[in-house]
Amino acid sequence: VIKMVMAMRHGTLPRTLHADRPSRHVDWESGAVRLVTETTDWRKDDAPLRCAVSSFGISGTNAHAILEQAPDRPEPAEAPEPALPAGGTLPWILSAAAPAALRDQARNLAAHVTAAAPHPADVGHTLITARSVLEHRAVALGTTAGELTDALTAFADGRSTAQVVSGTADTDGRTVFVFPGQGSQ
Known part of the structure; x- marks a missing residue:
């Protein structure tokens, strides 16, 4: 094929x-x-x-x-400005191998967003699609880059905030073998 x-x-x-x-x-x-x-x-x-x-x-x-044969695709139009999801709240999802590394990542991300000013939806998309998923995790919720960076900074400093939830994920998965029944096993 x-x-x-x-x-x-x-x-x-x-x-x-x-x-x-x-x-x-x-x-x-x-x-x-x-x-x-x-x-x-x-x-x-x-x-x-x-x-x-x-x-x-x-x-x-x-x-x-x-x-x-698939039909030719038309030339793509200029990409629209990213938009916040319905309801306006945007998640920024972080993960790290250790709690200290998770706080460091939150601090570094807040500093980067403050300096570079990327669109908050782009940051959220990149965090969920282009980063490894590790054991220690946190999610910051907000409607603007300012709200999200404030929440990340509070989390990085060890202050409790309603905009950030953190925890650990179970990483004890097991290997599974699937035999299709066509003699390949």
Whole structure:
């Protein structure tokens, strides 16, 4: 499937592998089908490219997928200014390996936001999607960057605040093995 998706993306049919001698059980002369013996340009017109991929499993499971080239995406419009979620409260989620490191991270984030002034929604998005999730965690809630940095500073200084909740997460997960029943185990 991946090979054919990439072939559609590049508009090129790759040669058929391991088929140096065509089968004598197929009428190759009629022109209904042909063996691709060398890389070939796939583009003939503006119609979307289509292909079929078959897979035959060792246990008798067969699959057949028909793929069609996706339409061209329009040029993206300029990104809108990030907005606060409905209700206006934005979470900033932090995690660290130790309580002291969590307080340090809160202090450093508050200083960075104060100096660089990024949009609060961008900060929240980055904290949840681009940071490791570790055992010690805290979440600061606020509607403005000022509220959030004040809450982080209070947490970093060890002061109690209603805008920050902290705790630890259980990290004692266990490994799970899944056997699909197709003989691979």
